[in-house]
Amino acid sequence: MKLYDYILSPSCYKVRLMAALAGVKLDIRPVDFHPGLEHRGPELMALNPAGSIPILEDGDLVLTESSAILVYLAAKAAPDWLGGDAAEEAARVQQWLSFSGRLTASLGGARLHEMLLRPGDIGALQAQGIAALRELEAGLFEQSLRGQRFLVADRPTVADIACFPYVALAPDGGVSLDPYPTIRRWSRALRALDAFIEMPGIHRLHELKPEPHIESGEA
Amino acid sequence: MTQDAMIDEWYPVGLVSRLDGNGRKTALMGEPIEVASDTDGSARVTSKGRVLPVRVRYGHVWASLGQPQKELFAIPEADQPGRRFVDVGVVRVRCSPLRAVENFLDIAHFPFVHTDILGSEPHTEVQNYKVEIREDADEVWATQVKFYQPQAARSASGGITTEYMYRVPAPTCSVLYKTCPPRPGEWDVITLFVQPLAEDLCDVWPWMALFDDESSMTDLIHFQQTIFLQDRSILENQIPRLLPLDPGMEIPTRADLTSVAYRRWLKRRGYTYGAQLVAQ
Amino acid sequence: MLSDPTGSWTPVVLSADLPPGTVVPARTPAGPIALWRSASGRPSASADRCPHRGMRLSHGFVRGETLSCIYHGWSYGQAGNCLRIPAHPGLAPPETIRVATHPVEEVGGVLWVGVGEPATQPPQLAGLVPLRSLQARAGVAAIEAAAGAKADADGLLETTQGSQKIHLLLACQERDETLIHVLLEGEGSVAERVAASRAVEALRRKAEALEMERDAP
Ligand SMILES: N[C@@H](CCC(=O)N[C@@H](CS)C(=O)NCC(=O)O)C(=O)O
Numbered sequence: 029m030k031l032y033d034y035i036l037s038p039s040c041y042k043v044r045l046m047a048a049l050a051g052v053k054l055d056i057r058p059v060d061f062h063p064g065l066e067h068r069g070p071e072l073m074a075l076n077p078a079g080s081i082p083i084l085e086d087g088d089l090v091l092t093e094s095s096a097i098l099v100y101l102a103a104k105a106a107p108d109w110l111g112g113d114a115a116e117e118a119a120r121v122q123q124w125l126s127f128s129g130r131l132t133a134s135l136g137g138a139r140l141h142e143m144l145l146r147p148g149d150i151g152a153l154q155a156q157g158i159a160a161l162r163e164l165e166a167g168l169f170e171q172s173l174r175g176q177r178f179l180v181a182d183r184p185t186v187a188d189i190a191c192f193p194y195v196a197l198a199p200d201g202g203v204s205l206d207p208y209p210t211i212r213r214w215s216r217a218l219r220a221l222d223a224f225i226e227m228p229g230i231h232r233l234h235e236l237k238p239e240p241h242i243e244s245g246e247a
Numbered sequence: 248m249t250q251d252a253m254i255d256e257w258y259p260v261g262l263v264s265r266l267d268g269n270g271r272k273t274a275l276m277g278e279p280i281e282v283a284s285d286t287d288g289s290a291r292v293t294s295k296g297r298v299l300p301v302r303v304r305y306g307h308v309w310a311s312l313g314q315p316q317k318e319l320f321a322i323p324e325a326d327q328p329g330r331r332f333v334d335v336g337v338v339r340v341r342c343s344p345l346r347a348v349e350n351f352l353d354i355a356h357f358p359f360v361h362t363d364i365l366g367s368e369p370h371t372e373v374q375n376y377k378v379e380i381r382e383d384a385d386e387v388w389a390t391q392v393k394f395y396q397p398q399a400a401r402s403a404s405g406g407i408t409t410e411y412m413y414r415v416p417a418p419t420c421s422v423l424y425k426t427c428p429p430r431p432g433e434w435d436v437i438t439l440f441v442q443p444l445a446e447d448l449c450d451v452w453p454w455m456a457l458f459d460d461e462s463s464m465t466d467l468i469h470f471q472q473t474i475f476l477q478d479r480s481i482l483e484n485q486i487p488r489l490l491p492l493d494p495g496m497e498i499p500t501r502a503d504l505t506s507v508a509y510r511r512w513l514k515r516r517g518y519t520y521g522a523q524l525v526a527q
Numbered sequence: 528m529l530s531d532p533t534g535s536w537t538p539v540v541l542s543a544d545l546p547p548g549t550v551v552p553a554r555t556p557a558g559p560i561a562l563w564r565s566a567s568g569r570p571s572a573s574a575d576r577c578p579h580r581g582m583r584l585s586h587g588f589v590r591g592e593t594l595s596c597i598y599h600g601w602s603y604g605q606a607g608n609c610l611r612i613p614a615h616p617g618l619a620p621p622e623t624i625r626v627a628t629h630p631v632e633e634v635g636g637v638l639w640v641g642v643g644e645p646a647t648q649p650p651q652l653a654g655l656v657p658l659r660s661l662q663a664r665a666g667v668a669a670i671e672a673a674a675g676a677k678a679d680a681d682g683l684l685e686t687t688q689g690s691q692k693i694h695l696l697l698a699c700q701e702r703d704e705t706l707i708h709v710l711l712e713g714e715g716s717v718a719e720r721v722a723a724s725r726a727v728e729a730l731r732r733k734a735e736a737l738e739m740e741r742d743a744p
Pocket residue numbers: 036037038039040067079080081082092093094095132136
């Protein structure tokens with residue numbers, strides 16, 4: 029499977045992360061998103077006229093939209109991550125996958141503005157981002173009351189992967205994560221999963237490894 | 248307008264490859280400026296109608312708000328055949344331009360911030376190295392800096408002990424020379440050119456001149472963007488935002504001698520835009 | 528709400544939101560702090576600024592009984608003394624390298640940080656069970672108005688939302704920002720706790736609207 033990827037794109041990172049967690053090996057095709065704007069060039073526009081990445085190719089299949097790509101990877105390699113098919117759980121997955129689009133528009137927009145100088149109404153983007161974070165915090169808190177650590181169950185699903193990157197990188201767009209204790213615990217639970225991988229801006233949880241004993245090499 | 252000695256320095260204000268007739272609005276030390284290409288294709292930088300001195304070099308357009316006393320610093324490697332020149336692109340950071348440069352001069356953070364790329368535990372020790380302020384060139388230099396790196400460059404295939412030299416030729420610019428895996432005997436050149444927008448806000452323009460015939464240009468850009476974006480979240484969370492020049496305020500160790508020399512040089516030269524002089 | 532000139536306690540985080548081996552940011556009248564809990568469960572509060580290069584320690588990590596800075600890995604003990612400088616593994620850090628610390632008390636499922644030298648213990652909050660914390664962009668007055676009740680000297684107020692009695696423990700953050708800890712009388716069922724959480728979300732919306740009105744010219 030070939031992923032048209034940009035290393036700093038949280039949407040592309042969703043796909044890399046899901047693939048890592050599902051044990052799928054991706055063939056990465058780096059896209060010069062910044063400064064080259066390659067995603068707006070003829071080759072990529074032919075694959076995705078929306079001019080966005082990620083794009084996944086698997087044989088003749090071309091998929092766009094990160095949520096769809098997450099579902100495809102999970103269905104192929106890690107069906108547990110799709111969530112159960114009981115009515116409520118299936119619907120909840122869809123609810124948070126849709127919600128993740130709002131995170132992209134708000135927190136993602138603020139991040140592009142603050143970091144890569146993309147034009148936009150930064151005040152409005154940040155305010156929408158904060159509204160979305162509050163919604164997520166409340167949703168995760170209610171889940172915790174039901175004894176569930178993740179968005180739709182007590183195990184992570186594609187819904188968590190769809191929401192995590194833009195949330196974790198909210199500070200890149202000038203939106204603080206300090207006021208959200210439940211988001212903090214959820215984020216930590218995801219980062220502590222076996223096979224979790226980072227992207228730039230999300231640091232390693234160094235405490236997962238014991239403190240090394242170091243001998244000084246100097247005299 | 249500030250009377251800081253930094254006013255007469257050259258600063259990067261845009262990529263040459265992205266110049267266009269429409270012009271790009273940006274800022275330099277609090278002054279709004281506009282960077283455009285003239286009818287003849289040359290770069291033109293204006294501030295409130297005033298035409299600023301301009302240079303086009305190292306992939307970037309450079310300008311000054313004052314009257315530069317010196318020519319833009321030389322990077323001889325920029326003319327060396329066989330190197331690939333990489334425009335990494337701009338990244339905005341909410342921090343002092345001087346903090347951005349100081350971080351670039353630091354290796355002790357590699358294992359914690361650039362984990363498994365530029366450093367990893369337990370290889371955290373910083374060996375002694377040499378630091379000097381070269382009075383003739385008026386530059387800060389650190390040499391014989393060595394560090395163990397799991398993946399020193401895009402082209403590296405395993406851990407090596409890398410040697411670095413650091414150079415600060417201007418208050419908001421640094422040039423580093425590092426072991427070049429495919430070409431023993433040569434140095435890769437990686438720079439950090441910082442455009443001060445305000446005392447606590449900057450646009451960072453990394454640029455590289457590498458020997459690497461294997462990696463694609465996009466791979467090279469992404470490698471450097473990865474590294475810089477790992478630093479960005481640190482830079483935006485240092486307190487205070489300005490770089491403290493009062494020696495009592497932060498605690499350096501031997502590993503920080505480059506930073507100590509950099510701060511001393513800034514103070515001596517009166518380069519204090521983005522600095523905090525008194526402890527708070 | 529009173530302010531004690533010799534010292535006071537600020538409720539910063541619920542115990543449940545600080546599991547062993549983690550660190551969180553918090554604000555107190557004495558400035559930003561990094562509140563952390565060691566692997567063995569001991570809570571500590573330090574200034575949220577590493578003495579080395581000023582990095583926020585709340586971005587760091589907890590290994591065993593120490594807090595480490597994310598930037599260069601310097602680690603600190605509970606008393607704020609520097610224990611390890613990874614760049615110099617052979618060096619015992621001098622006593623002079625330390626980060627300022629504050630007293631911490633854990634009472635009734637709430638972590639309180641002392642500012643100055645409080646002469647008393649933090650309030651007991653007997654019979655109350657913490658639910659969750661949330662931040663409002665509204666001052667205490669707006670929250671009191673939205674709740675229809677006044678906070679007492681400890682910052683505690685009682686309000687009835689729907690059929691439920693809810694207690695709010697308020698900690699002033701900055702001007703017009705308040706941290707609200709929600710407390711209930713007893714555990715309650717899951718449905719009751721969900722309802723209380725939603726009721727406080729609604730109360731926050733109301734308080735923030737009042738705050739905006741007040742700010743409007
Ligand atoms: N709805 C898309 C959005 C992904 C998205 O926003 N991708 C960004 C990169 S992070 C992009 O390609 N943006 C195009 C642009 O902003 O020009 C998805 O989830 O795949």
